Amino acid sequence: MSSTNFDIAIIGAGAAGLHLALAMKDDSFFQHKRILILEKSAKDQNDRTWCFWEKGEGLWDTLLQQSWSKGDFFTTDNAVPLSLSPYRYKMLRAIDFYEFAKKEIMANPLFQWVTEDVQAVENDTPIQIRGLKANYVAEYVFDSRIPEEFFQAKDSYTRLLQHFKGWVIRSKTDLFDPDRFTMMDFRLLCPNSTNFTYVLPLNKREALVEFTLFTPALLNNSDYDIHLQRYISEILKLEEYEIIEHEHGVIPMTDFPFENYSKGNHIRIGTGGGWVKPSTGYSFKNCERNSRQLVANLKSSKPILNGIHKLNFRLYDALFLDVLYRQNERGPKLFEIMYTKIPVQKIFAFLDNQTSLAEDASITIRFPWLPFLHSITKLFARFWKK
């Protein structure tokens, strides 16, 4: 098999790979670079819906399916109204992002898009990429595959799964307020675990209703369905409806140190780069922010991962995950404390890793310290063992 040389190769054209390619396309620094995109699938399915919050206008506003400035958080028995301004909570169908990004990238002669299943990356200089169809050579490789070591390091790190099933339902009569969404609803709770439902209205008659759990193991498929049926009947008080779309997904929630598996110019991105926020599973905006940071680092010859991983937030995420792992039943109370005692704008900034140490202290002090004590001791013990 012959090899073809590139300046930059991006493996995987999902959220991270496409954000990175778009950030490079928009920057004159890359105008003489040859950029290769290797993606194994056609990216022609709507395989997920991305939700995220941002202040004011954003880069993807013309692609959005819906957005909201008001919502509710439901504890097991109370409603907490949320007024998000200056933030909006936004919903984007993945297919709309894939199609937009692919069109932009294909129209630019810098890029070559190859349908390829990458088998291995060899960290020589330049880096060798072995695909099923051909081999490729690039000076920099941005790789969205999940490192094998993550699957092998079974018990060394905390691992929870964020797993969810959602239905887009259509009611025969007006039921939803399209200007108001449900962020988290703990009213119909499977006991002794962290689980909630959320509702994203698309119009007065249609909404995505999604049941989500943060637990170590998945449920049987029928258990998600039973919960959704109960939520729609008991909480939404809706008996007659049509299911027009399904969504099912699993996101790893872990403190595995993905950043350690970037070597030299072979950089891990996306889920495989640790860009999924471990305590929430959100990653779409991280992909956008981190891609722009990588581009800035490449341009200024700074260390390539400069500013991507922030130690204090890694620590908060690891502590929160450990508490949820050991005492999964505490989750609803911890989220209740968060949304009832802290302004939502502050929560969003904190979950975006954008708060100062003083703000972090004002937030973390709201939580009971006892459940976290064991986790702090455990993490220190792990640190000293290394």
Ligand SMILES: Cc1cc2nc3c(=O)[nH]c(=O)nc-3n(C[C@H](O)[C@H](O)[C@H](O)COP(=O)(O)OP(=O)(O)OC[C@H]3O[C@@H](n4cnc5c(N)ncnc54)[C@H](O)[C@@H]3O)c2cc1C
């Ligand atoms: C159903 C679902 C819903 C989600 N909802 C949200 C949400 O609302 N908000 C949010 O912020 N996050 C959400 N996430 C989490 C996160 O944003 C997504 O998982 C995001 O797509 C991660 O980006 P990524 O680029 O790492 O992975 P992906 O988007 O999965 O992209 C990886 C790409 O790499 C390709 N690939 C893999 N192996 C190879 C190979 N060997 N050779 C070539 N190509 C390869 C894949 O085909 C894929 O296109 C959701 C995740 C899922 C699964």
